[in-house]
Amino acid sequence: MLAEIGVDSIEDLFADVPDDLLLGRELDLPPGRTEAEVYEHLRALAERNVSTERETCFLGAGMYDHYVPALIDSILSRSEFLTPYTPYQPEVSQGGLQVMFEYQTAICELTALPVANASMYEGPSALAAAGYLAKLANGRPRMLVSRGVHPHSRETLETLAVGYGTTVEQVTLRDGVTDREALTNALAGDVSAIFLQQPNFLGAVEDIAPLAAAAHEHGALVVCACDPLTLGVLAPPGECGVDVAVGEGQTLGNRLDFGGPSFGFFAATEEHLRRMPGRIAGETVDADGRRGFVLTLQTREQHIRRERATSNICTSQALNALGGVIYLSWLGRRGIVELGELLAQRTAYARDTLSALPGVSALHDQPVVREFAVHLQAPVEAVLERCAAAGINAGYALGRDDPELADGLLIALTEQRSRADIDRLADVLGAAVAAELEHVGTRA
């Protein structure tokens, strides 16, 4: 091969690299290993993680331990989906492009909004991307974000807003939901968008429509992050006055994977179609009149429009979005309602059961459908440690993000957490709180 090229050595091929920039040594990394050795090393590392297979997990806070049906693994592991690039050559990418089209349709149906893109990285960055859409749409200098929005989403929005030059102000909660009066007081003609979450970070179901109406009175856009799995029972954002619906897609057939990869979704009203970020698949015909699909409206995108693009996003989460549309097909029109109702019933039962324990009370009385927050009289981290020792991950310590909620615990339900699991959580949590209270009492 070197002779064909006309050089004497591999080193000659790197002649353009100045000598003083050559590393001149091996990288300081261990030598290569066999496949079996690498498997064993990674297996041993994974063994040190306590997965949801090894404890009864009530953790949520944005990602949830739902069952991922086996057909998703089977389809996603097909090399024809796993290994292609973004479909730049549509004639040999009809599978991927049609998946995008079906996925967009499913997201439109779920959200009751007319347009959706083919995926975003994940939830919080999708919400921040909606902020950039608002900036492109009206260029106003302020954004208002409810404290009911996931803290990771709020922080991501702030990170990006520094770049596009918009200030972000927080709107407080009252009784667990966005304080309508505080929102109204903060709204003015210079507000670009408001950001809500349904259900909100504390699990409360927000009454979105009046909040949206208040924002619209001032010409602000309404962005709402939704848990897509609750949209079988909760009013879809498109029917509540929401302009842009975004969210974390993990609940739709994606593994936990310690936080990623999953996907974010992004849907909007028709008027924002040409401001959407990311890939969009569209239907067309081929030279013989056959139905086909292509990437469309690409003049929004970075590879065409460059510095005038509506986003810089390129690689997003196509494979994960495929998992999402398979899951929605598996669940189906009735399944998504049944699952939503089951979660709502179990969540109500769990809240009632746990709130009845001594030292435990509901953090708010708002309706809940998949997650709820309680207030503990005993130190939360210590209680969680005791529960973990009994094989139960009792939830998410709200003090991790917000010192004002240091006594708060967020508890999530999935279809994998049965009544028996909830009852056991009640026993273990009750005992842990009692033990901690006694412990504190002893010290005092």
Added chain:
Amino acid sequence: MTVDTQTPQQREQVKTIFEKSHPGRRAATLPALDVPARSLDELIPAVSRRASPPALPEISEPEIVRHYNRLSQRNFDLDSGFYPLGSCTMKHNPKLHERVAALPGNARLHPAQVPARAQGALELMWHLECALSEIAGLPHVSLQPSAGSHGELAGVLLTRAYHEDRGEHRTKVLTPDTAHGTNPATVTMAGYEVVKVGTAPDGGVDVDDLIAKADEQVACLMLTNPNTLGLFDSNIAEIARIVHGVGATLYYDGANLNAIMGVTRPGDMGFDIVHFNLHKSFTQPHGGGGPGSGPIAVSERMEPYLPRPVLVRRHGDERAGSAGSGDVAGTTGGDRAGAENGDRPGSEPAFYELDFERPKSIGRLRGFQGNYGVFVRAYAYICSLGADGLRDVAETSVLNANYLLARLRRAGVAEYLPVAYDRLCMHEFVLSGAPMKRELKIRTLDLAKRLLDHGFHPPTVYFPLLVDEALLIEPTETETRETLDAFADVIAEILREAREDPEIARNAPYSTPVRRLDEARAAKHPVIRQRR
């Protein structure tokens, strides 16, 4: 009687999964209600209830499986054939990686699991950070960004934070005219004005133009090296001096890192910020457009601004409440990625945790810790290859690219498809289809479509913008000489065919599930969802 030569795929009347829906069918079975039933009206106020179910498909499991398997057969994929898509590094995706990513300790690990019960995951991330730090030649790493463009955004926001911390409000970012589109798009999103720097006759940055444009208003220069022409810019040290001379940062777009791993390092060239595409150089399967991952490595002066949280390693007595102390990946010397034991001799076991106390941080770029499943695959790859294997990747990718270029020449295509810059290339090279268009009356697009009929995925076309009728060809290190020979011969064959009858290429492809698609119609009358 004429024979219908269409394939079954071509004959198939394509239906979406929504069109296959049939009332009453279903796949999922859900657990029965096991708690006392309450009225839904009591649980969810009417104003917040959904009135009618979303129109999702009603379809059985066998039909779902068959639908998506058939759709998959309408895709070309890397496991089935050569995919020399320039700038995308379509190298083999080792199958081990899917197995280790799917281990329950990885796949079913909740992202909010407390660090004490996720030590394996955090240690893996630590080792990956150390390895990326070593490969980049820069001391600090954040794994958080989700893709290359996300890493770029992180990098430009870091640059902004760095300057503003020094009381400077700069307004411009320089990008070469050969840059990936993500660079200028990122610059705009981060609130800067894009200023283009020209390309010199040898394909590198036009240093005189850079000197003319580099002033105190410039925050950063974003550069790819080797650049998108597949050429290593030998002037990089001088470029770094010019950029640093006006107080700006130098950003490395890591899309082309594959060519130089273990040979030379961006940090040693003077770059302050590097992003990696774990889905390019480090074998995360591309998934038809993601997932990816875009970690960044940065120099010491950029470290305070890294996204939150930062992964730290503590030793015994340093635990609990000692935020800000502890090791940060890459600073500990000799702590090699993949070493079985990251513990200091004679001390308590290391403990990995996430440090949120980062007052100068640009903040989060996304939820949780990043695309961990991608980290697992990239780490498995680095463990498999080791130091010598990574260098071998770079060398072989460059060898394969130069060999393919030479083979194309020998096959006689240079007359119609001359190389845009006649030098040794790195891992990819650019041909210009301008003479082909002039002499043979077929465009680069036609050549690309005709390649599909020969079972090859075309190269990247019409990029970089600088080269007329460009073809950007990146064979990668995992292709055999026989594959490269066959590809060169097919290109020559298509040109020969065009000399006789250009219409054949102009109307290609013929053998694919669909033929050329009407993209103008799709954009003019967008149909982007199934209508009910």
